Amino acid sequence: MTQxxxxxxxxxxxxxxxxxxxxxxxxxxxxxxxxxxxxxxxPDRLLPPxxxxxxxxxxxxxxxxxxxxxxxxxxAPLAALLSMGLSMPTAFAFxxxxxxxxxxxxxxxxxxxxVPSFVTAIFxxxxxxxxxxxxxxxxxxFFAHAIMFMPYGIRILTVSFEQVRxxxxxxxxxxxxRPLSRFVVAYLxxxxxxxxxxxxxxxxxxxxEFAIAYIVGTPTLTTIPTLLFAQxxxxxxxxxxxxxxxxxxxxxxxxxLLLERLLRSANPSMASGKG
Amino acid sequence: MTIPHWLRVALLLxxxxxxxxAFIGSVVFIAIAQSxxxxxxxxxxxxxxDDWRAILxxxxxxxxxxxxxxxxxxxxxxxxxxxxxxxxxxxxxxxxSSLIGAVLKAPLLVHGLVAAFLYVNVIAYHGIVxxxxxxxxxxxxPRVLQNDDNAIGVLILQTWKNMPFALLLLTxxxxxxxxxxxxxxxxxxxGPFARFRKVVAPLxxxxxxxxxxxxxxxxxxxxxxxxxxxxxxxxxxxxxMVFFKGDGQWNNAAVVxxxxxxxxxxGSGLLALVARLFVKGASxx
Numbered sequence: 001m002t003q004x005x006x007x008x009x010x011x012x013x014x015x016x017x018x019x020x021x022x023x024x025x026x027x028x029x030x031x032x033x034x035x036x037x038x039x040x041x042x043p044d045r046l047l048p049p050x051x052x053x054x055x056x057x058x059x060x061x062x063x064x065x066x067x068x069x070x071x072x073x074x075x076a077p078l079a080a081l082l083s084m085g086l087s088m089p090t091a092f093a094f095x096x097x098x099x100x101x102x103x104x105x106x107x108x109x110x111x112x113x114x115v116p117s118f119v120t121a122i123f124x125x126x127x128x129x130x131x132x133x134x135x136x137x138x139x140x141x142f143f144a145h146a147i148m149f150m151p152y153g154i155r156i157l158t159v160s161f162e163q164v165r166x167x168x169x170x171x172x173x174x175x176x177x178r179p180l181s182r183f184v185v186a187y188l189x190x191x192x193x194x195x196x197x198x199x200x201x202x203x204x205x206x207x208x209e210f211a212i213a214y215i216v217g218t219p220t221l222t223t224i225p226t227l228l229f230a231q232x233x234x235x236x237x238x239x240x241x242x243x244x245x246x247x248x249x250x251x252x253x254x255x256x257l258l259l260e261r262l263l264r265s266a267n268p269s270m271a272s273g274k275g
Numbered sequence: 276m277t278i279p280h281w282l283r284v285a286l287l288l289x290x291x292x293x294x295x296x297a298f299i300g301s302v303v304f305i306a307i308a309q310s311x312x313x314x315x316x317x318x319x320x321x322x323x324x325d326d327w328r329a330i331l332x333x334x335x336x337x338x339x340x341x342x343x344x345x346x347x348x349x350x351x352x353x354x355x356x357x358x359x360x361x362x363x364x365x366x367x368x369x370x371x372s373s374l375i376g377a378v379l380k381a382p383l384l385v386h387g388l389v390a391a392f393l394y395v396n397v398i399a400y401h402g403i404v405x406x407x408x409x410x411x412x413x414x415x416x417p418r419v420l421q422n423d424d425n426a427i428g429v430l431i432l433q434t435w436k437n438m439p440f441a442l443l444l445l446t447x448x449x450x451x452x453x454x455x456x457x458x459x460x461x462x463x464x465x466g467p468f469a470r471f472r473k474v475v476a477p478l479x480x481x482x483x484x485x486x487x488x489x490x491x492x493x494x495x496x497x498x499x500x501x502x503x504x505x506x507x508x509x510x511x512x513x514x515x516m517v518f519f520k521g522d523g524q525w526n527n528a529a530v531v532x533x534x535x536x537x538x539x540x541x542g543s544g545l546l547a548l549v550a551r552l553f554v555k556g557a558s559x560x
Binding site (some may be wrong): 018022024042086106120122124127130152154208229241 | 296300309314364375392495
């Protein structure tokens with residue numbers, strides 16, 4: 001049997017497995033979200049007997065979905081902007097400067113990824129209680145998200161700063177550009193994909209974050225993941241949980257695909273139009 | 276006036292590494308301090324080992340540690356065992372390989388809670404798995420598959436979610452091995468398994484370690500998969516910590532939190548060491 005035949009057989013087998021692990025679960029979720037309340041979907045039927053968007057409408061009108069969407073989609077862009085802004089100076093230092101202990105500081109920057117998120121969430125709440133700031137839920141989650149996801153920004157922007165070509169900076173300086181103009185003409189073109197990638201990855205991480213939003217935000221502040229978790233616990237109604245799952249997953253898939261394109265295009269010479 | 280180099284570096288590091296160090300450092304510090312009786316939210320704050328003694332003596336804690344280790348270790352090992360052959364297969368591009376890579380990595384895009392919902396939906400009492408098993412005649416009636424005692428559901432979910440991450444790291448590592456190296460091994464008479472043991476595994480051990488460590492830390496501290504799909508008679512360490520916190524027992528939560536951090540740190544170090552020794556031993560055999 002030739003290699004290409006083996007590949008084809010393996011591919012067919014694998015695509016079948018993937019259909020089982022992706023198409024069936026998502027297909028079921030879509031169907032459950034369309035089950036009309038007038039007639040239940042019983043096990044003896046292959047498809048829901050009556051399909052409509054009434055569950056979607058019901059979730060929109062009668063649940064915490066609207067405030068959760070507002071909170072999540074306010075929190076995420078703000079956290080992304082703050083995280084990117086805070087990451088930039090450190091990324092510049094890591095990418096463009098030499099100094100003793102650089103590798104150590106790079107490890108310190110990864111700390112939020114190493115400490116389990118529920119430990120961070122619970123003892124951050126404890127700090128808030130100790131400081132008397134436990135009612136400051138939105139601000140606390142916003143602040144925590146910006147810091148927790150900074151490692152992604154620092155890593156991505158460090159690579160972007162490393163890729164800025166020294167001859168571009170020198171040329172700008174030789175032509176009399178001031179520091180701000182130098183940043184705009186020499187750094188910014190190479191940094192752009194990294195900046196967008198940072199904004200997008202922190203945005204996605206913030207939208208998806210559960211531990212801090214759950215521990216710090218409960219009971220008054222709801223985000224989409226905490227609402228979904230509640231719907232899957234004591235308030236479990238399968239069609240409602242299906243609606244929320246799809247609301248959480250679909251935009252993220254689109255954003256992640258966009259992120260992949262951005263990271264692929266993070267080529268400095270291409271981005272700067274020179275090279 | 277020019278700013279001294281050290282001061283410039285310090286000012287640049289302050290908003291990034293400085294804030295991270297202060298934030299995570301405070302969290303870890305308060306966890307450790309509360310586990311020893313300091314910073315109590317109610318009552319007096321004074322040094323004590325009582326909370327450690329009380330928690331370490333409890334069977335609940337012991338079971339929780341064993342359970343979290345079981346989930347962490349199984350998830351890390353299963354993910355890399357499945358990812359390795361797939362990474363090797365996808366090393367050289369072939370028609371359709373990018374599609375397969377994309378489909379395999381798709382779970383990375385799915386939120387853990389959504390994954391848990393999709394899973395419990397499929398294995399529900401009247402779900403598709405039960406229907407299928409009855410249709411092919413293996414089962415006479417539907418069975419309760421959710422919240423099974425052996426945490427098979429949690430392990431499936433962890434592997435489903437983490438295998439693509441291991442695949443991502445291992446694919447990069449195996450693609451970095453040049454054809455010349457593998458051709459030389461083949462010319463010297465090495466079969467596929469010997470090539471894997473003596474060439475591929477040693478050259479990709481760093482990616483293997485990184486994948487295992489990151490998956491282990493995430494899985495050992497799992498909360499949501501356990502809360503939704505895990506056995507109802509056991510608690511993961513994160514779940515136990517949340518339970519104590521919810522009950523106002525902050526010191527006990529702190530003991531569990533500090534233990535969880537220690538287990539994640541020591542366990543991941545040991546796992547990385549064992550992976551390296553295993554690969555080294557296999558390559559010498």
